[in-house]
Amino acid sequence: MHRRLIAPGALAASLLLAIPASADAGGVGESPTKYSSPGAPGIGDPYYPAYGNGGYDVSHYDLRLQYQPETDKLEGTATLLARTTQDLSRFNLDFLLDVSEVRVNGTKASFTTSGEHELEITPKSPLPKGTAVTVVVRYSGVPSSKKAYGFTSWHRTPDGGVGANEPEAAWWWFPSNDHPLDKATYDVSVAVPDGSQAISNGTLQSVSSRAGWTRYSWRSNKPQATYLATLAVGKFDLTTGTSESGIPIVNAYSKDLGDNYGAARASIERTGEVADWLSEYFGRYPFNALGGYVPNTNTGYALETQTRPFYSPRQFASGTNVSVVVHELAHQWYGDSVSVTGWKDIWINEGFARYAQWLWSEHEGEGTAQEIADYVYASRAADDPFWTVKPGDPGPENQFHIAVYDRGALALQALRNEIGDEAFFAILKGWPQRHSYGNATVGDFVKYAEEVSGQPLASLFDTWLYQAAKPGAPAARAASIAPRAQGELVRPKSWKKIAATNSVHEG
Numbered sequence: 001m002h003r004r005l006i007a008p009g010a011l012a013a014s015l016l017l018a019i020p021a022s023a024d025a026g027g028v029g030e031s032p033t034k035y036s037s038p039g040a041p042g043i044g045d046p047y048y049p050a051y052g053n054g055g056y057d058v059s060h061y062d063l064r065l066q067y068q069p070e071t072d073k074l075e076g077t078a079t080l081l082a083r084t085t086q087d088l089s090r091f092n093l094d095f096l097l098d099v100s101e102v103r104v105n106g107t108k109a110s111f112t113t114s115g116e117h118e119l120e121i122t123p124k125s126p127l128p129k130g131t132a133v134t135v136v137v138r139y140s141g142v143p144s145s146k147k148a149y150g151f152t153s154w155h156r157t158p159d160g161g162v163g164a165n166e167p168e169a170a171w172w173w174f175p176s177n178d179h180p181l182d183k184a185t186y187d188v189s190v191a192v193p194d195g196s197q198a199i200s201n202g203t204l205q206s207v208s209s210r211a212g213w214t215r216y217s218w219r220s221n222k223p224q225a226t227y228l229a230t231l232a233v234g235k236f237d238l239t240t241g242t243s244e245s246g247i248p249i250v251n252a253y254s255k256d257l258g259d260n261y262g263a264a265r266a267s268i269e270r271t272g273e274v275a276d277w278l279s280e281y282f283g284r285y286p287f288n289a290l291g292g293y294v295p296n297t298n299t300g301y302a303l304e305t306q307t308r309p310f311y312s313p314r315q316f317a318s319g320t321n322v323s324v325v326v327h328e329l330a331h332q333w334y335g336d337s338v339s340v341t342g343w344k345d346i347w348i349n350e351g352f353a354r355y356a357q358w359l360w361s362e363h364e365g366e367g368t369a370q371e372i373a374d375y376v377y378a379s380r381a382a383d384d385p386f387w388t389v390k391p392g393d394p395g396p397e398n399q400f401h402i403a404v405y406d407r408g409a410l411a412l413q414a415l416r417n418e419i420g421d422e423a424f425f426a427i428l429k430g431w432p433q434r435h436s437y438g439n440a441t442v443g444d445f446v447k448y449a450e451e452v453s454g455q456p457l458a459s460l461f462d463t464w465l466y467q468a469a470k471p472g473a474p475a476a477r478a479a480s481i482a483p484r485a486q487g488e489l490v491r492p493k494s495w496k497k498i499a500a501t502n503s504v505h506e507g
Contacts (some may be wrong), residue, residue: 005272005354006038007110015189021186023447028333028357034089034237035087035126035127035361036086036087036089036127036128036213037086037087037088037089038055038088038091039053039054039055039056039086039088039091039092040053040054040055041053041054041092041114041115041118042387043177043179043181045179045181045330045342046341046342047396047399048167048168048179048340048396049341049394050115050116050117050118051094051167051168051178051179052094052177052178052179052181052182053082053087053091053092053093053094053177054085054086054091055085055086055091056082056083056084056085056088056091056133056177057082057083057085057177057182057424058081058082058176058177058182058184059081059082059083059165059184059185059325060080060081060184060186060187061078061079061080061176061184061185061186061187061188061229061392062079062080062081062184062186062383063077063078063079063174063186063187063189063190064076064077064078064079064189064375065075065077065173065188065189065190065191065197065231066190066191066192066213066214067160067161067190067191067192067231067233068192068193069159069160069161069192069193069196069233069234069502071142072142072143072144072145072156072161073140073141073142074097074140074141074142074143074161074173075139075140075172076138076139076140076173076414076459077136077137077138078135078136078137078139078174078175078363079134079136080093080133080135080136080137080175080176081132081133081134081184081395082132082133082134082135082177083130083131083132083133084127084128084129084130084131084133085129086121086129087126087127087129088123088126088128088129088131089122089127090120090121090122090123091120091121092118092119092120092121093118093119093121093135093137093176093177094117094118094119094168094170094175094176094177094178094226095117095118095119095137095170095171095174095175095176096117096143096146096148096171096172096364097139097140097141097143097146097172097173097426098139098140099119099135099137099138099139099175100138100139100140101138101367102119102121102135102136102137102138103134103135104121104124104127104133104134104135104137105123105125105133105134106134107123107124107235108119108124109122109123109124109421110122110129110248116148116149117148117431119137119175120133121172128450137175138193139175140318142268143161143163143173143423144156144161146171146172148168148171152172153165153168153171153172154169154172154173154300155295155297155298157234157254157296157297158234158256158296159196159234159235159254159255159296160192160232160233160234160235160255160295161231161232161233161234162230162232162233162234162295162297163229163230163231163232164229164230164232164303165227165303165311166227166303166400167227167343167399168227169226169227169229169230170226170227170229173200173231174229176226177226178226178227179226180225180226180339180341180379180439181339181341181342181439182226182291183223183224183225183339183437183438183439184223184224184226185219185220185221185222185223185224186200186201186202186218186219186220186224186229187205187217187218187219188200188201188217188218188219188220188229188231189215189216189217189218189448190216190217190231190233191213191214191215192213192214192215192216192233193212193213193214194212194214195208195235196214196233196234196235197214197216197233197234197235197238197252197473198216198218198231198232198237199218199230199231199232199250199293199307199308199310200216200218200229200230200231200232200248201214201220201224201229201250201289201306202218202219202220202221202287202288202289202306202307202308202422203218203219203221203248203288203289203416204216204217204218204250205215205217205218205219205276206286207321207406209394211312214317214496215249218233219471220306220307221287221288221435222287222288222306222437223438224306224336225306225336225339228305228306228336229306230305230308230310232252232293232295232310233351233414234253234254234295234296235254235256236250236252236253236254236255236293237252237253237255237296237449238250238251239251239253239265239269239349241272242270242272242467243271243272243273243275243276243285243290244272244273244276245275245276245279245285247272247275247287247288247289247290248288248289248290249271249272249290249291250288250289250290250291250296250308251265251268251269251271251291251292251293252291252292252293253293253294254295254296254313256296257296257313258313259292260294260313260316261316263316263318263319263320263321264294264311264313264315264316266320267315267320267321267322267324267325267332268292268311268315268325270322270325271290271291271292271325272290274322274325274326274329274360275329275332276289277360277363278326278329278330278333278356280407280427281356281359281425281428281429282330282333282334282429282432283330283333283429283430283432283433285398286332286333286336286337286432286437287306287307287320287332287336287337288307289308289364290307290308291307291308291309291364292308292309292310292311292325292328293308293309293310293311293425294311294312294313294315294316295310295311297312297313298312299312299314300312300314300315302315302324302328302501303326303328304329304331304335304336304349304353304400306332306336307329307332309325309328309329309331311325311328315500315501318500321497321500321501322360322497323361323397323494323497323498323500323501324361324500324501326355326356326357326360327353327357327501328353328355329356330352330353330356331349331353332355333432334348334352334353334432335348335349335350335352335353337435337436337437338431338432338435338436338438338439338440339438339439340407340439340440340441341439341440341444342441342443342474343393343396344392344393344394344442345440345442346399346400346404347363347391347392347394347404347408347411347442348384348396348440348441348442348445348467350400350404350405350406351391351404351407351408351409351410351412352412352428353405353412354355354361354405354406354408354409354498355369355409355412355413355466356409357409357494357498357501358372358373358413358498360494361492361493361494361498364431364494365495366492366493366494367492367493367495369413369416370413370417370480371490371492372409372413372416372494372495372498373410373413373481374481375473375489375491375492376406376409376410376411377476377481377489377493379489380470381470382469382470384470386402386403386406386407387403387407387468387469387470388405388465388468388469389401389403389407389468390465390466390467390468391403391404391407391464391465392442392461392465392466393410393442393466400504405502409440410464410481411461411464413479413481414460414464414479414480414481415427415457415460415461415464416496416505417480417481418457418460418478418479419449419453419455419457423452423453423454424453426440426452427448427449427452427453430443430448430452431448442461442465444507446458446461449461452496460479463475464479
């Protein structure tokens with residue numbers, strides 16, 4: 001349900017990688033020796049070759065920040081705890097702001113920049129494989145002034161700013177290994193002028209005031225992908241509570257949402273109820289905090305930022321929208337606890353979150369998942385470009401295409417009809433437990449579904465996820481998806497609410 005404001009920079013990223021990893025870094029630091037080499041400038045994702053980095057794995061981010069809403073100036077010290085995965089002469093972080101100092105294990109390190117968003121760091125001495133590393137980066141800058149690949153993921157608001165986007169947002173506010181494969185825990189402590197609040201992920205550890213500034217300290221104690229880390233500063237109305245299952249809830253609403261304020265609050269205040277309902281399908285809620293926030297941004301998307309989803313005011317322009325809350329909370333299991341191994345695996349995030357909306361429609365008596373599946377299948381002709389997108393590997397240009405959502409959910413209904421409800425719902429609940437706090441691929445899911453159901457399913461998944469064509473009537477009938485003539489189409493009552501979330505694909 002999201003995302004980027006401008007088309008992907010995958011082409012630019014691939015051009016960047018045409019430069020060998022061992023290319024000269026401007027004469028800074030030591031040359032690689034035969035015992036060590038630079039970490040790769042990308043983690044190896046074919047969709048986004050320059051995203052993430054090689055040579056190390058981060059376990060924890062400690063971010064101590066100060067932000068001035070009037071000027072959009074951010075100052076910070078980031079401390080990263082990591083371990084090398086190779087003998088390392090140099091390594092990269094993904095970052096855009098201005099760096100004044102870098103220390104590696106307490107000693108000053110040389111640094112320079114390269115490409116669109118690379119901070120290259122050369123420690124005083126090479127780091128052997130398996131070394132525990134502490135990296136401290138001091139920095140400052142105006143996030144809204146920075147762009148990479150022609151776009152920004154920092155949203156300036158009338159009373160502050162917000163870092164939230166997919167597949168990248170961290171570069172604008174903290175240095176990181178920016179790819180879901182490298183998940184970590186977080187401490188985020190932000191000082192803002194009195195009267196403003198700083199919202200982030202996880203649990204609020206403390207609030208303290210001194211000399212006109214108030215510091216908010218948040219903690220995420222479970223592994224979290226970098227794009228799921230968020231920061232929002234502004235003037236918010238905060239609500240707190242506890243779900244029936246005992247999870248603390250913090251919600252935040254910009255004070256200047258205008259006509260959208262009531263609908264936003266009426267939707268997001270149901271977060272605890274929705275999370276408890278989803279746990280019946282997906283198993284125990286995987287984190288120790290819940291919530292959502294609505295800053296006064298002019299973007300259109302929502303995002304499953306871990307434990308505290310981001311919602312744009314536009315989500316509520318036509319009234320309450322609990323369906324989008326269902327979608328973003330479903331991601332806490334499918335996307336956040338279990339994250340993609342590579343961005344081509346996006347179906348495991350979006351197809352399942354969309355299917356959760358179909359299940360909510362059943363729950364609300366506004367159309368069954370079967371009725372919605374029949375409608376999706378029948379409402380798009382065979383020559384609709386919708387069917388040319390392959391949810392199982394859509395390509396970076398179609399990563400958030402509506403087909404990944406609707407055709408992706410259609411594949412799940414086909415699976416449900418093929419293996420029966422008992423096995424299907426066992427899979428929905430078992431998958432997040434099998435891969436909790438880790439990463440997985442579409443292929444992993446296919447194998448798991450075959451394991452649980454005891455049936456060969458490769459052909460079914462190939463038909464519904466990997467063929468660039470509308471599955472024919474025989475395939476639809478085999479999956480109990482009903483082909484219908486246009487005159488026989490009946491639009492489920494929930495469709496308008498579900499479709500209202502579709503505009504969030506564009507910023």
